[in-house]
Amino acid sequence: MLMVLNVVGGVDTHADTHVAAAIDSNGGVLGVESFPADQAGYRELFKWLVGFGDVTRVGVEGTGSWGVGLNRFLHNQDITVVEVDRPNRQTRRKVGKSDPTDAVSAARAALSGAASVTPKTRNGPVEQMRVLLVARRSARQQRIQTLNQLRHLVFTAPETIRVRFKDRYKTGLVTEAAKLRPRKGSDPILFTTQTMMRGLARRIQQLTVEMRTIDQALIELLDEVAPSLLELHGVGVDTAATLLVTAGDNPDRVHSEGSWAHLCGVTPIPASSGKTTRYRLNRGGDRQANAALHRIVLTRMSNHPDTRTYVTRRRGEGLSTREVMRCLKRYVARQTFKHLPRTI
Numbered sequence: 001m002l003m004v005l006n007v008v009g010g011v012d013t014h015a016d017t018h019v020a021a022a023i024d025s026n027g028g029v030l031g032v033e034s035f036p037a038d039q040a041g042y043r044e045l046f047k048w049l050v051g052f053g054d055v056t057r058v059g060v061e062g063t064g065s066w067g068v069g070l071n072r073f074l075h076n077q078d079i080t081v082v083e084v085d086r087p088n089r090q091t092r093r094k095v096g097k098s099d100p101t102d103a104v105s106a107a108r109a110a111l112s113g114a115a116s117v118t119p120k121t122r123n124g125p126v127e128q129m130r131v132l133l134v135a136r137r138s139a140r141q142q143r144i145q146t147l148n149q150l151r152h153l154v155f156t157a158p159e160t161i162r163v164r165f166k167d168r169y170k171t172g173l174v175t176e177a178a179k180l181r182p183r184k185g186s187d188p189i190l191f192t193t194q195t196m197m198r199g200l201a202r203r204i205q206q207l208t209v210e211m212r213t214i215d216q217a218l219i220e221l222l223d224e225v226a227p228s229l230l231e232l233h234g235v236g237v238d239t240a241a242t243l244l245v246t247a248g249d250n251p252d253r254v255h256s257e258g259s260w261a262h263l264c265g266v267t268p269i270p271a272s273s274g275k276t277t278r279y280r281l282n283r284g285g286d287r288q289a290n291a292a293l294h295r296i297v298l299t300r301m302s303n304h305p306d307t308r309t310y311v312t313r314r315r316g317e318g319l320s321t322r323e324v325m326r327c328l329k330r331y332v333a334r335q336t337f338k339h340l341p342r343t344i
Contacts, residue, residue: 005053005054006024006025006053006054006056007022007024007030007055008023008057008058008059008107008108008111009057010059010103010104010110011059011060011067012099013060016036016037017034017035018034018035018036018041018045018066019032019033019035019099020034020035020045020048021107023108023111024053027112032100033048035048037066037070038069039073042070042074043073046079055079057080057082057111058074058079058081059111060119061084061085063081063119063120064119064120064122071122075121075123081118081119082109082115082118083115084106084110084115118250121249121250122248123249124249125249126249132218133238133241135210135214136211139207139211140207142207143204143208146200146203146207147174153196153200154173157193157197158187158193175201177197178202179198218237218241222237222241225341226240226244226340226341229339232296232335232336233299234295234304235336239295243292243340244340246263246286246292247340252342257333257334257337260333260336261334261337262285263286263289264289264329265284265285265286265289265290266282266285266329266333267330268326269281290329293329294325294329297325297328297332300328301328310324314327
């Protein structure tokens with residue numbers, strides 16, 4: 001009876017080419033090959049791996065960047081894909097650094113279980129949210145920058161403009177500046193300043209409209225995927241979308257509330273030694289999700305009665321504000337996990 005060889009793959013991804021390695025169940029190298037980083041290359045890579053035997057899993061580096069296309073392709077072929085971190089420095093000192101070496105290391109990490117994280121599939125509505133959030137953050141940053149430039153022009157403008165807009169520093173500045181009608185006259189500086197102020201103000205208005213359009217699209221996607229998440233106190237559209245992007249289109253990859261908290265970087269890390277028992281702050285995890293939880297906590301500390309009562313009690317026990325916020329972020333992570341969709 002012919003025995004089918006169990007094969008584990010590993011891929012070191014790049015912008016133009018992917019280097020793949022195939023190993024057997026004992027970690028022996030069956031082959032290493034390079035393939036183009038396009039759809040045809042993905043098919044060739046898959047066919048090459050299957051040629052060795054039954055592919056049980058594939059470890060892929062950079063599933064969120066250069067390897068995202070290959071990850072989607074392998075997922076569609078019902079191949080188990082695990083996300084592989086780059087080899088640590090000690091390993092690289094011993095065996096060196098090359099694309100074939102990294103591909104073999106990725107395969108062996110997948111085989112041993114050292115790499116076990118299921119990557120995001122990036123093939124559903126949450127991926128749409130991620131794209132929208134990229135555009136929204138860019139528009140928000142540009143709007144803040146443009147508004148600061150407009151205010152600076154007012155500060156340094158001729159006296160007639162400064163007098164007119166001195167009470168419009170916080171409200172009405174953009175609306176009134178967008179209505180300016182510059183006319184060439186005896187003062188070219190006044191004309192140029194008014195023209196640029198009008199241009200900046202209208203740019204701010206366009207960016208505001210763009211953000212509102214994106215928010216509406218996000219709301220529609222959130223109503224489809226996780227409507228209950230928006231019902232939590234302090235959770236807005238941007239915050240809810242950020243948390244869902246962290247979970248991905250396959251949130252079942254987050255197996256428990258503890259793993260979700262770890263993914264958000266709000267679980268204490270053991271740092272004990274000998275007779276000393278202590279924990280340190282978790283600096284890992286998804287920093288966007290961590291920032292989203294931070295915003296929720298700040299909102300609740302300002303206007304949520306139960307949270308304010310908790311903060312007062314914990315401060316009375318000797319905890320600092322930062323320590324109380326860490327406790328609250330852990331609680332919010334536990335709460336938001338219950339509202340994540342199990343399947344999409």
